[in-house]
Amino acid sequence: MTAKHTTQNRNVTLADVARLAGVSAKTVSRVINQSDYVSAETRAQIEKAIEELGYRPNRVARSLASNRSYIIGLSLPDVTNPFFPEILRGVQQEALQRGYHVLTYNTDLDMEREKQGLALLEEMRVDGIIVCTMRLPDDQLRPLLQRHRAVVLVNRVLAGNEAGIVRIDYFKAMQQIVQHLVDGGRRKIGYLDVSRSVASYSSTERFGGFQAAMAANGLTVNPDYIRRCAATIEGSSEAARDLLTASPELDAIICYNDVIAGGTLEACAALGVAVPDKVAVTGFDNIMFSSVFKVALTTAHVPRFELGIRAAQMLFNRIDGDTTVREMLLDTELFVRQSTPH
Amino acid sequence: MTAKHTTQNRNVTLADVARLAGVSAKTVSRVINQSDYVSAETRAQIEKAIEELGYRPNRVARSLASNRSYIIGLSLPDVTNPFFPEILRGVQQEALQRGYHVLTYNTDLDMEREKQGLALLEEMRVDGIIVCTMRLPDDQLRPLLQRHRAVVLVNRVLAGNEAGIVRIDYFKAMQQIVQHLVDGGRRKIGYLDVSRSVASYSSTERFGGFQAAMAANGLTVNPDYIRRCAATIEGSSEAARDLLTASPELDAIICYNDVIAGGTLEACAALGVAVPDKVAVTGFDNIMFSSVFKVALTTAHVPRFELGIRAAQMLFNRIDGDTTVREMLLDTELFVRQSTPH
């Protein structure tokens, strides 16, 4: 019985509503889209019919007919990384305010899936997409984006392209971190980077800021002090252990992000290395948990929620045909906690 | 120029491909759906035409015509909570294997959004949905689910409904935690619960297991030892401080989940309370960071990835008309770390 009821609803169509209300399909359409003036009387008729039949508009048909979905796509590399969910929340807040919905596609750090996701979103004819991608090389990404009506890229630069860009000034943020450590008396500074097949905007900028600030302080970047690892607790813990064992003279380790810093703190604890007395440790991002790590983490706070909002605003401007703002740069804030001298 | 190219692609249709390949629309359809045998020769023709025109099928049209989307919806309450992204990954892995895509809707712990999300997914005519909901009361949830073709509920029971259910045995898991603490000599055990407008499956079962195990060990549950707080570091930290100040005799605090345990550890540190020597602390879920908290956390590992896989499998069975398995119960595993005596 329940099942039958379900099936019934499924087939209720705009025409059914029109018939019951004694009006034309178009008038019903006007009501559900609030697109045009309908007399209060007919409107009431129609709303009653909708209620009675349990009618729900079919977005698929609407989308096909109007070539407009009021849905935007969001491609995320890894929802498991606490960095990204906050972006989603920002995007969603802005979208809902404008009557759009957000559909998220998780690419799981896989290039193939990234392509699949962008293709799917295209096949669904979403009105625009916000893309957080790390892996896909420029020349593979570009044609995929080209096929979309409106695109905003997050933390990625891409030349020869129509896409809008919202990004964080990672370079400057990392310079601040280095300066903070140097001001705290540290000189032998290691760097635990994330391993990547392709250099990403994030890793390039962060490492670039590190190098620049080291040079500005007359410090040399010792290649032995640099390690790469997976952005997981296990991977970074192991890498940090290696690094600290090979170079016990280190007095600071800068980590690509908070997750890697978490692993580094674990390694320090395991080796009996005091943080920050012997070695200072810094993270990046300021994820939710960085304050409850073994040692509360000094880190660069990345305004992820705001990043999502800005990206969405830029996308909606583009959907509405306004492409004047091409790029947007947001600042971070240094959060000093217990893992560095201060 | 780029824009023109984009516009061109957008309008390439199956009919265009058919025309160029010199076949009928239906034959092209057969090729892109691999639904029927087509001679190798014509297939090659068609593939060449597709390539040449840069054709991409329009899912919207396909979905309207076939009443099938090959998309499943996943409704999550809060992607920011590290509990949920892993479920998404499991669902997605299973879905991609079967040629489906997953669209995620984040409800942000808001009842209205939860309703909106389920309605949106219905309007999109997805083939089925997996719902992780906490807030929506039974009688509001039921009619919304009824309108969907196939439904699987995660960690929620709901009577009088066609939906499949996959859940975790939280009751038993919490019993194990209590037993572990009692075996470690603890008797004055507090409980830091999550605050909710409505009692959820998770909170009810976890607290129920706590009560049952306390009783089984001849221990009374002191109402003063129970607090509720938001599932954030800040909220739980404050609540834990209150609890420890009001009841300094406590020798253990059981937390609803790892996030709350994280705040509790912070409170202990701030108050100079030794963990686990003075007070043992337990979490729940085993999120990625629970091992790098101030004190490595003893917690119940919830197999979230597998949960996602099972939920997806159950959903696909239902989509295929097989509803024999109505419910599925998964076990947790106790991870003993430094925050409890052992």
Place this chain on the structure above:
DNA sequence: ATGAAAGCGCTAACAC
């Protein structure tokens, strides 16, 4: 193995 015609449920562009 392939094609023709009809229609999925809606909106656009004009009527009136």
Place this chain on the structure above:
DNA sequence: GTGTTAGCGCTTTCAT
């Protein structure tokens, strides 16, 4: 203010 006529781009019958 409201209705009519065509499609949107695809998949379904059913033919052949």
